[in-house]
Amino acid sequence: AQKITQTQPGMFVQEKEAVTLDCTYDTSDQSYGLFWYKQPSSGEMIFLIYQGSYDEQNATEGRYSLNFQKARKSANLVISASQLGDSAMYFCAMREGNTGGFKTIFGAGTRLFVKA
């Protein structure tokens, strides 16, 4: 069984500073994908970044980067230069398998508050 753990229910960060949101996962599969999603107060789920288990380099998308440490089974999200609009819930997610895995498991989420 796969499992996603986000141990930080809430995080505060000062505007313009960087913040790391933690995520650990548990899987016995060799091939899997890791995702981060942002959910603002409006409720929509916005895809941020993807990391494949065989990707050798950490994924980056603009101000988002994923600190992938395979041996430790962690996939932390780093947001650089935080903005007020970054205040939201953030979910880490994983799906097993390369192309045949249909199910994605989500963590409980971390609520990020960006202070002016």
Add this chain to the structure above:
Amino acid sequence: SQTIHQWPATLVQPVGSPLSLECTVEGTSNPNLYWYRQAAGRGLQLLFYSVGIGQISSEVPQNLSASRPQDRQFILSSKKLLLSDSGFYLCACSGAKNIQYFGAGTRLSVL
């Protein structure tokens, strides 16, 4: 890129009433489709997924059912709503690398 349409945005229904939530997808064909439920302040729980017309897999036994009458249409239904069915319902479609793309969601309150 795909666009997921969900409606209604909010819904208030009495206990025991029926439910029908519709999700349609544009910009892709033969997508994998998903229904999730999110309780207040919690993560997403996968309810149903579908890999094709008429093919439905249920993840959690419950008061709800799903149908896929057309390639890009996914419907979540209930014959009689329970209080515990309240929540935020999200439809999703998977794209490249199985990245999930979501609709805007429906907030359901059962009173």
